[in-house]
Amino acid sequence: KAGVTQTPRYLIKTRGQQVTLSCSPISGHRSVSWYQQTPGQGLQFLFEYFSETQRNKGNFPGRFSGRQFSNSRSEMNVSTLELGDSALYLCASSLQGALTGELFFGEGSRLTVL
Amino acid sequence: GEDVEQSLFLSVREGDSSVINCTYTDSSSTYLYWYKQEPGAGLQLLTYIFSNMDMKQDQRLTVLLNKKDKHLSLRIADTQTGDSAIYFCAEWLNQGGKLIFGQGTELSVKP
Numbered sequence: 001k002a003g004v005t006q007t008p009r010y011l012i013k014t015r016g017q018q019v020t021l022s023c024s025p026i027s028g029h030r031s032v033s034w035y036q037q038t039p040g041q042g043l044q045f046l047f048e049y050f051s052e053t054q055r056n057k058g059n060f061p062g063r064f065s066g067r068q069f070s071n072s073r074s075e076m077n078v079s080t081l082e083l084g085d086s087a088l089y090l091c092a093s094s095l096q097g098a099l100t101g102e103l104f105f106g107e108g109s110r111l112t113v114l
Numbered sequence: 115g116e117d118v119e120q121s122l123f124l125s126v127r128e129g130d131s132s133v134i135n136c137t138y139t140d141s142s143s144t145y146l147y148w149y150k151q152e153p154g155a156g157l158q159l160l161t162y163i164f165s166n167m168d169m170k171q172d173q174r175l176t177v178l179l180n181k182k183d184k185h186l187s188l189r190i191a192d193t194q195t196g197d198s199a200i201y202f203c204a205e206w207l208n209q210g211g212k213l214i215f216g217q218g219t220e221l222s223v224k225p
Contacts, residue, residue, distance in 0.1 A: 033211075042215055043202065045210075045212035055211055090157065102147075102159065103159070105149075107155055108155075
């Protein structure tokens, strides 16, 4: 069974640009969550989607958004990039969604903002 | 509040046992998790424990939970160099549907 796939793995952007990251969950998993990992703040929850609806949201500004498609694939978008958005963005999928927290993570997309 | 604390570093010799400790604050947490992250990789789910359990053993891994003190530990028996990684403790918050992670403990295993 294929794991969680995130693309692209690495990308470099400049301040003010926007970026879209993609996540394909494990087959059959309908919940997709996104986390941001930085050396200073650690791992922080961005949002969670289930059946194309955002169910939960962390404390990030509106520049961070996401969506989920009917095939459960998810994208997250960050607009007007800031230097502080440089991070590893991790996507996780789950069979039961927001019930147990048993999340399966992808390898992440490493974003560098210059 | 939402806070999970871990010590940042642990160094052990190959073959010894490693014990990584974690404290959490939310008494309503139902599940507590241990994840492993190797350099350049995502998070790998190692094991978890349900809040009504005191202990869970899974091969070389033993998880102990002291709910009264909100203390969680992960013991790795016969630690190998391949166990060198960062280990994250996380509590699951039903309200908010999210994992709250600790800062991670970097385990270094010396031959």
